[in-house]
Amino acid sequence: FEHVVFFLVMMHSIETAQEPECARGKRNGNVMWTCYQEKDNRTCYEKSFSYDSRQNKCIQIPYQGCGGNANNFPSLSDCTANCGKGLTSWDYKLMQYMTEKKRVNCTTPFHSSMNDGKILRFHYDSKSKKCRRVQVSNGDGYFPALRHCLAMCNTTEMIPRRCLKPTRNGTRPVKGWTCHFNAQFKTLFCSKPTNLQK
Known part of the structure; x- marks a missing residue:
């Protein structure tokens, strides 16, 4: 049931301009928030991935929403495209095609x-x-x-220098935002009450 509720909430998300606020100088431009308004509450969520040079692969990290460094990507595919050097059998076929054509x-x-x-x-x-x-x-x-x-x-x-930076989980947003990392969905959820009175 929780999966269905989560899916419906995500499908009916209305993106808003306001995302969680970070302390001065701590906003990470690599983080992509999706936000929606629900009655008197604004909720935003995000997933972050980082390249782990020891494992030579991109991994999902429990990012806290602010700070960190450039070794933070909004999706596994973005991280792999920027940092991954491991080639799959599909990659070899693609490279052969690119060479032949x-x-x-x-x-x-x-x-x-x-x-x-x-x-x-x-x-x-x-x-x-x-x-x-x-x-x-x-x-x-x-x-x-x-x-x-x-x-x-x-x-x-x-490997680009960006990818060799150590993984940093960052810090939590400020100004009334409360956050929790949902282990089941591997997603950081942050919410803040809003005053909708006119």
Whole structure:
């Protein structure tokens, strides 16, 4: 029954502009909150993932909502795309396809003036010999994930510095927000009473 209630609440969520407030300088821009208003209460929730270099994989962390560092990602796929270097059999097939079709290579120059889109891809910078995260308008010609760029090009950096930072669970929000980590859903829920009187 709890699963059904949770699902219905999430499906009927109305995103609001106000998310949990952090102490000055402690807001983490990598955290993605989803918020909804329910009678006299505003509730927000989020999930966070961090790259664990010892295990060479991304793991979910019990983040507290504020602070921490750049090694914090809103989804497993975002963390893996940015930090993961482990390749699956699907990755090898994809790289073979990219090579055969000459869709992506390590010598394609990146022109920022021609690529101002919202698609996240990775580009190999042959001058610095590093794979760089880029926002493009057309994803063709760029690596879909960091691990593909690292595997196919002669990089000097195997894992970005962001991913090598230690995992930090952060601190709790302030100004009346109360939070709890729901172990069943592996989600941080924060709520705050609101005054809806006119």
